Every structure is written in structure tokens, then in C-alpha cells.
Amino acid sequence: MNYKDASMAEIDSAVAAAKAAFPIYRRISDVDRAAFLVAISREILAIGDKLIQSACTESNLPEARITGERGRTTGQIQAFADFISNPTWKKEIHDPAQPDRAPLPKPDLFQTQIPLGPVAVFGASNFPLAFSVAGGDTISALAAGCPVVFKAHPAHPKTGELVGSAISKAVASCGLPAGVFALIHGSSNEVGSYLVQHPDIQAVGFTGSYRGGKALYDLAVRRPHPIPVYAEMGSVNPVILLSNKIAENPAALAAGLAGSVCLGVGQFCTNPGLLILQKKDATFLDLLAAELDKLPLGTFLTPGIASAYASGVANLSNHAKKLTSRDLPSPALFVADAASANHQILEEVFGPCTVAILVDDEAEMLTFIESMDGQLTGTIHGTKNEISDELIDTLLQKVGRLLFNGFPTGVEVSGAMVHGGPFPATTDSRSTSVGTQAIYRFTRMVCLQNRL
Amino acid sequence: MNYKDASMAEIDSAVAAAKAAFPIYRRISDVDRAAFLVAISREILAIGDKLIQSACTESNLPEARITGERGRTTGQIQAFADFISNPTWKKEIHDPAQPDRAPLPKPDLFQTQIPLGPVAVFGASNFPLAFSVAGGDTISALAAGCPVVFKAHPAHPKTGELVGSAISKAVASCGLPAGVFALIHGSSNEVGSYLVQHPDIQAVGFTGSYRGGKALYDLAVRRPHPIPVYAEMGSVNPVILLSNKIAENPAALAAGLAGSVCLGVGQFCTNPGLLILQKKDATFLDLLAAELDKLPLGTFLTPGIASAYASGVANLSNHAKKLTSRDLPSPALFVADAASANHQILEEVFGPCTVAILVDDEAEMLTFIESMDGQLTGTIHGTKNEISDELIDTLLQKVGRLLFNGFPTGVEVSGAMVHGGPFPATTDSRSTSVGTQAIYRFTRMVCLQNRL
Numbered sequence: 001m002n003y004k005d006a007s008m009a010e011i012d013s014a015v016a017a018a019k020a021a022f023p024i025y026r027r028i029s030d031v032d033r034a035a036f037l038v039a040i041s042r043e044i045l046a047i048g049d050k051l052i053q054s055a056c057t058e059s060n061l062p063e064a065r066i067t068g069e070r071g072r073t074t075g076q077i078q079a080f081a082d083f084i085s086n087p088t089w090k091k092e093i094h095d096p097a098q099p100d101r102a103p104l105p106k107p108d109l110f111q112t113q114i115p116l117g118p119v120a121v122f123g124a125s126n127f128p129l130a131f132s133v134a135g136g137d138t139i140s141a142l143a144a145g146c147p148v149v150f151k152a153h154p155a156h157p158k159t160g161e162l163v164g165s166a167i168s169k170a171v172a173s174c175g176l177p178a179g180v181f182a183l184i185h186g187s188s189n190e191v192g193s194y195l196v197q198h199p200d201i202q203a204v205g206f207t208g209s210y211r212g213g214k215a216l217y218d219l220a221v222r223r224p225h226p227i228p229v230y231a232e233m234g235s236v237n238p239v240i241l242l243s244n245k246i247a248e249n250p251a252a253l254a255a256g257l258a259g260s261v262c263l264g265v266g267q268f269c270t271n272p273g274l275l276i277l278q279k280k281d282a283t284f285l286d287l288l289a290a291e292l293d294k295l296p297l298g299t300f301l302t303p304g305i306a307s308a309y310a311s312g313v314a315n316l317s318n319h320a321k322k323l324t325s326r327d328l329p330s331p332a333l334f335v336a337d338a339a340s341a342n343h344q345i346l347e348e349v350f351g352p353c354t355v356a357i358l359v360d361d362e363a364e365m366l367t368f369i370e371s372m373d374g375q376l377t378g379t380i381h382g383t384k385n386e387i388s389d390e391l392i393d394t395l396l397q398k399v400g401r402l403l404f405n406g407f408p409t410g411v412e413v414s415g416a417m418v419h420g421g422p423f424p425a426t427t428d429s430r431s432t433s434v435g436t437q438a439i440y441r442f443t444r445m446v447c448l449q450n451r452l
Numbered sequence: 453m454n455y456k457d458a459s460m461a462e463i464d465s466a467v468a469a470a471k472a473a474f475p476i477y478r479r480i481s482d483v484d485r486a487a488f489l490v491a492i493s494r495e496i497l498a499i500g501d502k503l504i505q506s507a508c509t510e511s512n513l514p515e516a517r518i519t520g521e522r523g524r525t526t527g528q529i530q531a532f533a534d535f536i537s538n539p540t541w542k543k544e545i546h547d548p549a550q551p552d553r554a555p556l557p558k559p560d561l562f563q564t565q566i567p568l569g570p571v572a573v574f575g576a577s578n579f580p581l582a583f584s585v586a587g588g589d590t591i592s593a594l595a596a597g598c599p600v601v602f603k604a605h606p607a608h609p610k611t612g613e614l615v616g617s618a619i620s621k622a623v624a625s626c627g628l629p630a631g632v633f634a635l636i637h638g639s640s641n642e643v644g645s646y647l648v649q650h651p652d653i654q655a656v657g658f659t660g661s662y663r664g665g666k667a668l669y670d671l672a673v674r675r676p677h678p679i680p681v682y683a684e685m686g687s688v689n690p691v692i693l694l695s696n697k698i699a700e701n702p703a704a705l706a707a708g709l710a711g712s713v714c715l716g717v718g719q720f721c722t723n724p725g726l727l728i729l730q731k732k733d734a735t736f737l738d739l740l741a742a743e744l745d746k747l748p749l750g751t752f753l754t755p756g757i758a759s760a761y762a763s764g765v766a767n768l769s770n771h772a773k774k775l776t777s778r779d780l781p782s783p784a785l786f787v788a789d790a791a792s793a794n795h796q797i798l799e800e801v802f803g804p805c806t807v808a809i810l811v812d813d814e815a816e817m818l819t820f821i822e823s824m825d826g827q828l829t830g831t832i833h834g835t836k837n838e839i840s841d842e843l844i845d846t847l848l849q850k851v852g853r854l855l856f857n858g859f860p861t862g863v864e865v866s867g868a869m870v871h872g873g874p875f876p877a878t879t880d881s882r883s884t885s886v887g888t889q890a891i892y893r894f895t896r897m898v899c900l901q902n903r904l
Contacts, residue, residue: 027845068555093868093889103520107858109868111889114848116881221673225826225875228882384904393479396566396898403901406559416545416561418899423677429568430680430896437545437563437897444882445889446848447870449855452836 003157005191006184011149011198017179018118018147019200025180026115026145030089034081036174037143040134041077043166043173044070051162055128058156060299065264069129076136076413080143083415083436089113097450107450113443115145116228117202120195122216124207125301126267128156133163133183136413136434137205137230144442146203147180151195154187155302189215196220196229203442206231207269207433210348210424217427230441232433235375235425236273236348236355237408240365240395242382245405246277246284253381254284257354258291260407262331265298266352267305269419270377270408273348275356276338276365285335285356289323292331297352305350312349319345320355338368346372362388369394374422374429377401377408398422400432455609457643458636463601463650469631470570470599471652477632478567478597482541486533488626489595492586493529495618495625496522503614507580510608512751517716521581528588528865532595535867535888541565549902559902565895567597568680569654572647574668576659577753578719580608585615585635588865588886589657589682596894598655599632603647606639607754641667648672648681655894658683659721659885662800662876669879682893684885687827687877688725688800688807689860692817692847694834697857698729698736705833706736709806710743712859714783717750718804719757722829722860722871725800727808728790728817737787737808741775744783749804757802764801771797772807790820798824814840821846826874826881829853829860850874852884 006014028036044051055066083089090113098106119141123132130136138148152160164183171180186192192212196204196219204220204227206213213231220229239257246253260272277284300306310329316322319342320334331352336345338359345355359365369378369391378399380387387404396402400421411419417435420426426433431441458466480488496503507518535541542565550558571593575584582588585602593600604612616635623632638644644664648656648671656672656679658665665683672681691709698705712724729736752758762781768774771794772786783804788797790811797807811817821830821843830851832839839856848854852873863871869887872878878885883893 023845027841095864095866095868104862106866107855107864109864109866111868111870117849217673217678221669221678226669226673226879228880382904387904389479393475397569399898400896401899401901402903403559404904406902410556412547412559412561414547414558414561416547416563416899418563418897420897422896427678428680430892432897432899440882444852444874445870445872445884446851447853447868447884449853450858451854452834452839452856 003152003185005186005188008194011184011191011194014149014182014184015118015198015200017182018149021147021177021179022117024177025147030084030087032174033143033145034085036170036176037077037081037139039170039174040167041074043169044074044134044163047162047166051159054162055156055159058159059128059301061264061301066129069127072413073129073134076130077134077139079413079436080139080439083439084143089439110448110451111445114446116442116444117146118200119146119148119203119205119442120201121148121150122192122206122208123150123153123160125153125155125305126264128159129163131207132156133160134167136438137207140438141205141442144439146442149182149184149195149201151192152183152185154185157185192216193219197223199225201227203227204229205433205441209233213427228441229427230431230433231427232269232376232419233424233426234269234348234350235421236346237270237375237377237379238274238276238369238372239272239379240381240391241275241277241281241284242380242386243278243281244383244386245381246281248383250284250287254287254291256407257288258295260409261292261354262295262298262352263409265300267301267350268409270411272379272408273354274346275354276359276368277356278365279358279360282358285323285333289325289333292324292333293326295331297330300351309349309351309353312351313353315344316349316353316355338364366390366394369398372398374425375399376419376421376425377403379403379406379408381405400425400429455604455613455637457638457640460646463636463643463646466601466634466636467570467650467652469634470601473599473629473631474569476629477599482536482539484626485595485597486537488622488628489529489533489591491622491626492619493526495621496526496586496615499614499618503611506614507608507611510611511580511753513716513753518581521579524865525581525586528582529586529591531865531888532591532891535891536595541891562900562903563897566898568894568896569598570652571598571600571655571657571894572653573600573602574644574658574660575602575605575612577605577607577757578716580611581615583659584608585612586619588890589659592890593657593894596891598894601634601636601647601653603644604635604637606637609637644668645671649675651677653679655679656681657885657893661685665879666876680893681879682883682885683879684721684871685876685878686721686800686802687873688798689722689827689829689831690726690728690821690824691724691831692833692843693727693729693733693736694832694838695730695733696835696838697833698733700835702736702739706739706743708859709740710747712861713744713806714747714750714804715861717752719753719802720861722863724831724860725806726798727806728811728820729808730817731810731812734810737775737785741777741785744776744785745778747783749782752803761801761803761805764803765805767796768801768805768807790816818842818846821850824850826877827851828871828873828877829855831855831858831860833857852877852881
């Protein structure tokens with residue numbers, strides 16, 4: 001089947017339907033909106049095996065992973081349904097009137113949240129279900145009361161269609177206007193550009209590359225009426241390895257790290273692409289290289305990602321020393337001194353590859369961390385005694401999530417999760433794209449004064 | 453005394469000091485930060501009459517107003533000190549670990565807020581104290597843990613210096629690094645442009661004109677690392693006048709409205725510059741015109757604002773019918789039909805002037821509201837029975853604050869206040885610049901996973 005790029009007229013019509021649906025959709029109760037979300041989940045499960053097969057075929061990901069991802073997707077939908085079923089989600093504040101206050105009476109003030117309007121969402125290549133058509137961006141926007149126009153990822157258009165149809169079935173079965181959700185296709189940049197610049201689109205959610213996310217951001221902020229863009233653009237996710245922790249059980253640490261680097265062919269935004277450790281601990285890297293040499297490369301999501309990985313690691317070998325022994329492309333470990341590390345070493349290579357930066361001492365470690373760009377995650381492997389408050393504080397400035405003695409891959413869907421971080425990890429450091437707090441990307445606070 | 457524009461080297465040095473102060477300042481406790489805010493308030497009061505005289509002289513505002521504004525300023529500082537003294541302000545979320553969860557254990561997740569970094573703040577001309585050097589933007593940034601580089605408004609540089617010195621005294625008396633606060637002068641655009649583009653500035657607060665705020669926004673989003681800009685740029689603040697409410701007591705309504713239009717020579721961002729009513733109620737406008745004709749024009753803050761008002765009302769009289777009888781410039785009421793209202797009529801004229809738009813019926817009223825730009829406030833004068841849910845819902849889409857049977861001037865400093873609204877009222881509709889929620893413009897959420 002052929003998935004044609006949406007024409008301008010088709011995009012106009014999808015956005016017009018979303019705009020028309022908005023007043024109706026925003027006025028339904030939270031309870032009805034929660035029931036709609038649950039209906040989406042039900043319709044996704046009703047597709048059955050066809051969905052699993054389609055996603056496996058289009059993504060090269062194994063069935064167990066896709067089945068797990070479907071569970072994550074429906075679990076996420078349920079989490080948002082539960083979240084908006086509790087009225088506290090609107091963070092209402094009531095300051096009662098003080099009619100007798102001098103010199104002026106105080107009015108009654110009531111603050112609540114309202115949805116922003118139609119949202120454009122762009123899905124990721126690496127999660128054909130959980131960060132795609134019915135993924136966190138779409139569901140948090142729908143939970144907030146915003147209609148969604150979704151641009152399917154060209155890497156898995158059929159899976160996108162299947163899930164899009166499930167959402168549209170839920171829209172119909174809940175008696176909502178069809179414009180609450182639309183799916184459009186677009187393999188060219190023109191479709192996304194036109195969508196983001198449409199005057200009736202009020203916000204954008206995106207998960208993908210820096211190039212893609214930044215291009216949409218640039219368009220959105222140059223509109224006559226600028227709109228917020230929540231682009232999650234990945235990062236290298238530094239992992240700090242401290243001496244005592246390495247010494248405790250180097251073999252287990254190396255195996256755990258290698259597993260995280262190679263998980264899902266390294267195609268995660270939270271893949272640990274940067275290690276920072278002291279020169280005196282450098283022999284640990286031989287262990288890690290040996291672990292990586294044991295692991296298969298695997299099949300990439302798309303031929304494009306495979307060739308980008310091949311050229312990314314080839315480029316890295318011009319700037320850093322390769323410690324893994326197999327020919328490239330393969331899971332790879334590189335090493336460079338902090339003093340000689342240039343910017344090219346620190347750019348994300350999407351895939352199972354990581355670069356170790358060697359520092360002289362803790363002072364150079366802190367200086368290096370301070371020089372880093374914004375990151376989705378930062379990780380410290382250390383014993384309680386060797387982790388200084390300064391290290392925590394310094395790394396925290398650069399990340400959305402700080403992990404202790406863990407691995408950054410595997411992002412929990414939970415109220416406290418932050419999947420975000422300073423630019424260039426995202427275009428809005430004050431938000432998260434995973435977990436229930438993601439809903440506030442698509443709402444704004446309003447105050448009602450002396451409401452009758 | 454001459455207040456020279458800051459040179460690039462002076463700006464660099466102020467920002468470098470702010471950057472150096474940030475790690476120290478962000479690590480002090482909330483209690484210590486609250487004590488610092490209270491010390492600022494004390495130092496402002498210690499300036500005594502000199503401050504009142506300086507602000508009166510520089511702004512042409514009467515002493516009672518400036519004294520009141522000083523009270524508003526210190527009250528606001530106390531409100532932020534109280535707010536951060538309660539640990540709940542960090543909106544912490546703790547999701548405990550579930551080590552036995554299958555198939556994967558759930559980690560311990562803890563979400564909290566951290567400050568963004570050095571903030572550039574631009575004060576307003578119309579509030580030499582409450583929206584200036586120690587105004588809501590500065591104090592909310594300091595409360596959040598961000599150092600501030602403040603660009604004084606050229607309309608009141610001496611007042612700015614006095615308050616800036618008070619803050620610096622509080623910095624010193626609390627043993628904080630001097631870089632926590634700096635005041636710079638700049639009557640040219642270059643100073644502000646350079647400051648906002650400085651790579652170590654992490655956010656911007658601004659209150660003023662659309663032209664000024666939008667220019668800063670455009671610079672900030674084009675930086676290599678874009679930063680958030682919270683520019684409050686004013687609006688025309690539509691007031692909907694419904695038939696039964698007008699009929700109840702037209703004289704009182706006309707007197708109240710005229711007072712709000714002329715308050716502070718109309719120099720408020722929330723000045724009611726647009727009235728919307730049905731043609732059948734148009735005779736009410738004669739009453740309002742008569743009330744406005746009784747009120748003095750007053751002295752504007754600056755000669756620049758006076759001449760902008762004169763040309764603004766002259767321009768309006770080319771597009772709408774003047775109902776007030778005095779020669780312009782004077783407090784003025786214009787009227788036009790909704791069908792013939794062009795964009796020029798709807799642009800803010802800063803000063804005691806308002807434009808009435810006549811609609812045929814409620815349907816045309818709703819259509820007109822839907823066509824409006826974003827506003828700080830919207831007001832409905834109506835009886836409970838005649839205010840439809842649709843009117844409330846439609847107007848709420850356009851505003852940050854919706855008032856019932858009141859006047860938009862006079863913005864309460866309170867937890868539930870929203871002084872914000874959709875573009876072009878502000879550059880970030882999800883924020884407020886008045887009230888304690890303003891602090892979250894300068895923080896971002898982070899997640900600590902399995903913290904030791």
C-alpha cells in the first residue's frame with residue numbers, strides 16, 4: 001500500500017476539523033475524556049496480532065519488544081485516564097474574597113487549567129507504538145482537551161494507520177467530533193513545515209533528531225503568532241564512573257553498561273553514549289570493550305539509521321581511539337582525553353556506541369561536565385561516600401533526570417519521571433514528554449475573578 | 453547625574469559575576485533565600501522618603517500612588533518569602549521503588565524543581581517600583597534561586613539606582629556573592645539586545661510594549677541555545693457589556709468604567725481599551741462619554757508616552773467615531789460597528805482611551821470575540837442569567853484572567869492570580885508575571901532516580 005504525503009488541502013482540512021472539534025471536545029467532562037482514552041486503549045488491543053506483526057515488520061524490532069511496547073502504550077493511556085479522573089490534576093487554587101480588606105477589598109480569585117487548542121504531533125522512528133500515533137505526546141494532548149493532528153513516521157506508516165484507525169473508532173464510539181484526531185502521512189519536510197506553521201495549530205510535540213526538532217522549533221517561533229514546541233531531540237547521556245564503585249565489581253558494571261549501550265541496537269534517546277572516568281581507572285574500559293565485543297550489532301530500524309551509524313562511528317574513529325576490536329560498524333567503544341575531546345566526539349551517534357572521556361582528577365571531571373550541552377539524563381556510578389554534593393549539583397544543571405548506579409535506558413512512565421532536559425536535549429527544559437506531568441505542556445493557567 | 457548606557461564589557465562582567473554567583477546562590481536553603489528577600493524589603497523601606505520623592509519626580513505619579521506601590525512591592529516580596537518558606541513550593545513528587553515488580557523492578561523516582569540560571573529582567577515604565585528593579589520579575593527569579601541582571605528603565609534611572617543599591621546591600625548583609633544582583637542602564641536597544649543574547653543568560657523577564665517584548669523574544673529564540681522569554685506586552689482588555697446588567701444601574705457602570713479607563717492616566721497593561729455591546733444598548737455610551745468628559749487627562753509618565761497617546765487617538769479618529777466631546781488628546785471614547793472594525797481599531801493605545809464595538813446580537817458578539825487576539829484580561833458585565841456558558845468559554849480562550857462585573861485594572865498579588873495570556877498579550881501563555889506562580893517561569897523540574 002502506498003501512503004501518499006498529505007497535500008496542503010488535506011492538512012488544511014485536518015486542522016479545520018480539529019479547530020471545529022476543539023470547542024466541543026474541551027467542554028466534555030474529565031470523566032468522559034478519561035473514558036475516551038480507555039476506549040482508545042481497547043481499540044488498540046482489539047487490532048490484535050495484526051498490529052504486532054505490522055510493527056515488527058516495519059521496525060525490525062523483535063516481537064517480544066513490540067508486545068512489551070504495546071503494553072507500555074496502553075499502560076500509559078490508562079495512567080493519563082487515571083490522572084485526569086482525579087480533579088486535583090487541574091491544580092486549582094482558590095483565594096477567597098476579603099470584602100472588608102482596607103484600603104481595597106480583595107476579589108475572589110480562582111485559578112485552573114484550560115487546553116491550548118489543536119496540537120501537531122510528530123512520532124519517533126524508534127518506538128512505533130509508545131512514542132508514535134497513540135504515544136505519550138498524543139495521549140497527553142488528548143487528556144488535556146486538545147485535538148491532535150498526527151504526522152505518521154514514514155518508517156512505519158502501516159502501523160500508524162492501524163493505530164490511527166483505532167483512535168478514530170474510539171472517537172466515533174464516544175460520540176466525539178471526528179476532528180478530535182487526524183492522521184496524516186508525510187515523508188517530505190514540507191508536510192511537517194506546513195502543519196507547524198498552520199495558524200490554527202497551537203502547540204507541537206515531537207520526538208526525534210536534533211535536526212528535525214530544531215527545524216520545527218525555528219518555524220514555530222517565527223510564526224506571526226509563535227507557539228510552544230516540545231521537541232525531545234535525544235542526547236549522549238553521560239555516565240560518570242567513580243573509582244570505588246568501579247573497584248567494587250568491575251565485571252558486573254561492564255556487563256551492565258554494555259547491555260545498556262546495545263539495548264534495542266542502541267536506538268534509544270537515553271542510550272549511554274558518553275562515559276566519564278579518571279585516567280587511573282582506564283583499565284575498566286578494556287573490560288567494557290570485551291563485553292561489547294561479545295554482543296551482536298543487531299538490525300537497525302531503517303537502512304537510513306544503519307548508514308548514519310556506519311558513518312558516525314567512522315567519523316568518531318578519526319577523533320578518538322577505538323577500544324573494541326571488531327571492524328566497524330559494530331557495537332563500539334572509543335576513548336579520548338578530556339583535554340583533547342572536541343565537539344565532534346560529543347555529538348550523538350544513534351546506535352550501540354559510546355565514547356569514554358578520561359579526566360585527570362575530580363576537578364577536571366567537574367570542569368568537563370560544566371562544559372557539556374544539555375542532556376536528557378546523567379548517571380553517576382559511585383559509592384555513597386565518593387559522590388560529592390558538588391558532583392550531584394553540577395551534573396543536575398545539565399540534565400532532566402539524574403540516575404544513581406543505574407542505566408539510563410528504560411524510561412519509567414510515572415508521575416515523578418522527567419524525560420526532558422536543557423537545550424539541545426529538548427526545546428523546552430521546563431517540560432517532560434514521559435509521565436503524567438507531560439499534560440501541562442498542552443494546558444495554560446487561567447484565573448476567574450469573582451465568578452458568578 | 454548621568455546614567456550611562458552599560459558597555460559590552462560592563463554587561464559581560466555583570467553576567468560573569470551572575471554566573472559565578474549561581475552555584476553558591478542555588479545551594480543556599482529556601483529559608484536563607486527567604487531571609488534575603490525580607491532583607492531586600494527592609495533595605496527598600498530604609499531608603500525612606502528619598503525613594504518616594506525620586507519615583508514621583510521621575511514618573512509624574514502622585515505621592516499616594518507611589519507610596520501605595522511601595523507597599524505593593526514590599527508586600528510582594530513578603531509573599532514570595534512566605535511562599536518559598538513552605539517546602540511544598542517545589543511540587544515534589546515521590547514514586548517509591550517497587551523492587552519486586554515484574555517483569556522489571558520499578559526504580560525510586562523523586563521530582564523536584566531547580567533554578568534555570570542567571571536571568572535578565574527588563575522593568576516597566578509605568579510601575580517604577582512594583583514592576584521595576586525589585587518588582588515581581590526580579591523577586592520571583594531571586595526566590596527561584598536565579599541571579600538577576602536588571603536593565604533599569606530609562607524613564608526612572610535614579611529610582612532604579614536607589615532600589616538596586618538596596619538589593620545590593622541586602623546581598624552583602626546576607627553574605628551572598630555580589631553577582632547575585634546587578635543593575636545596568638541602557639537607553640539604547642543595544643544594551644538589551646546584547647544582554648538577552650549573552651550565552652550565560654538563561655531566561656528573560658520583561659514588562660512593556662509589544663515592540664520591545666517581541667524584539668527580545670525574536671533575539672532569544674534565535675540564539676544558538678534558545679532561552680525562554682516571559683514578555684508581558686499589554687493588551688486592550690475587552691469588556692463585554694450585556695443588556696440586563698447595563699439596565700440595572702447604567703450610571704454606576706458608566707462611572708466605574710470611566711474611572712478604570714482613566715486610572716493612572718490609563719497607563720496600565722490591564723486598562724479597558726475595548727468595550728463590546730449590542731447596538732440596542734448603544735445609548736449607554738453617551739453616559740460613558742459624559743463621565744469621561746468630566747475626568748482630567750492627567751500627566752503622562754514620559755513625554756514619549758504623551759505624544760504616542762496623542763498620535764494614537766488621532767489615528768483612531770480616522771477609523772472610528774469619537775463620542776467624547778473634548779478636543780484630543782483627552783480621555784476618549786470611540787465607537788465602531790463590529791462589521792467595519794479593522795485591525796487598527798483593535799491596537800492598544802496606551803492611555804485613557806477606549807473603543808466601543810457594536811454588535812447586532814449575541815452571535816456576532818461571539819464571532820467578534822473569536823476573532824480577537826490574545827489578551828491579559830477579559831471582563832463580562834452581566835447578570836447571572838444572561839451570561840451563557842458559551843460566552844464564558846469563548847472569552848476564556850482569549851485571556852489569562854476573566855473578570856465578572858469588575859474592572860481589570862488593579863491586579864491582585866495572590867496565589868491564584870494570572871497576569872498573562874495568549875500571544876500577543878505575552879510570549880508565553882503558560883505563565884503569569886504576578887502572583888506566586890510566577891516563580892515557575894524560572895525553575896525546571898528534574899527527576900532523581902534511586903538517589904543514594
